[in-house]
Amino acid sequence: MNGLRTHCLSKSYGETEAVRNIDLEVPAGAIYGLVGPNGSGKTTTFELLAGLRHATAGTIEWGVPLNQVAYCPDTPEFEPWLTAMEVLDAASGLLGKPRPRKILVEMLDHVGLADSAAHRVGGFSRGMTSRLGIAAGLIGEPKVLIADEPAAALDPAGRREVIDLLAHLRDSVTVIVSSHDLADVQRICDSVGVLTRGQLVYQGSVDDLLAKASTVLRILVHPPATCLKNLISDAPWVQSVREEQPGELIVDVTDAREAELHMARLIAQSNTGLIEYGRAGASLQDIFFELTETGRYSQRKHKAGDPQ
């Protein structure tokens, strides 16, 4: 099984470019998170990858036949006159891979819908429909699963179950998932792509992304911290240092690697009692905002400069 790749993938609707020159690299068997604000082009990208839309330019290499690519839309819907069991039966039958009843029951059980197997889906809640969407996607044993906000309609427990379900697919299925909950992405994804205004502004491992953006360090020592502050501010890899409150230093570094190597020595040299040392603003959410806000800032600047 090869990974999924796109090369200069673009999609325009008239004058509007929904997706611009996207080069996705999704390793086989990996869980890839595609994140971005609303309207950034995630769903369009997913629908291109699912073969539901034609690219204006660029190519897609699925790495597997297209009938082994499953797509779970953000708000799945099914024929309301079918039961949950019949939806799975139809989902596998239409793929030409009919499954025995036992497998269908197991799959429904897997997503917590075993008790509703014989109920028509017209009466299902949004959460139940989302679970059924995941089950309908997995019943055909796809090699690539594209899931757009799979846990969006679920309660916290259901959300965790679905995210865990996706995490268990690692190595056997290539999963491309989008989520507004960046903690989920941080927890299960091997690599991540950040999309803003139809462009991929970052692609790589989650760890690299965190390391890249975590250039602000927080050091908590027993006051006074003046000596340590002076030592740090003299270091060549430091851009700025400020004392937020007595004993709390916020250090903006230009090279995170150098900081990791030398900070402990500086603290020891200052003879100051260390209480806590770590990154400030090290969550994926902060980096996400930083990356996507940059995009918005550029857009505003661009518009401001445009002749009207």
Added chain:
Amino acid sequence: MSPWRLELLRIMRTRRLIALVAMFVILGVGGPVLVHYLPQIIKSKTATSDIKLILPKPKPFDGIQNFANNISSLCTLVVAIVAAASLAIDANPVIAIFYRTRVRKPAPLLVPRFVAVIGASVVALALGTLGAWYETTVLIGSLSFGPLVVGFLLEALWLFFVVSTVAFFSSVIRSVLGVVGATVTLFLALALLESVPGVMSWMPTRLAESEADLIGHPAGVLWHAIVTAGIASLLVFGIAIYLFGRREVSR
């Protein structure tokens, strides 16, 4: 579950089969009854006035003609609505995603729906025709069965043309209402064209009242319409499959 079973469930559980059968049977049975009792109804309404009405005694042809008239109007409309509801796959784009990501080629997706609608419509037509034949025979007089069967087959061809036309409009228009509107507009235009000499005999719309035409007129005059309807049906359904395959899901 095969696509064929899925379509069988669709036509049964959405009550589309019931709607079709009810419409054809009510009009099939009701038409000859109305024709039979109409003179009496009119006479009873005008009994107190000075006007004396002399109405011809209904003939068996009148009973079947009433049903045939309804096939060309009301029944055609109901078939078009049922067909549009089944064939306008992209009317609900999220449900369309379910189908389109599982059946990648358009023909295997469209053909079972097409056949299910045609099948249900022809079953309803057969039951309506049987009802009309029975009531006409019982109330008015005997009908020759041979021309009626041939007429039934030609009306089935008319329904095939109707459903093919709906399939075509479903491949260019997404909403069910839009598809029905376009189909009805086209049939009205075709009905208007029927008044043009030379064109009339070639119009597929001529088949809509075949049962009455074959009982009331010598056989053979409908050959032009049969050829046009057959070729046009296959052609527009083929175009529908092609266009459906090229269309993107839009939401």
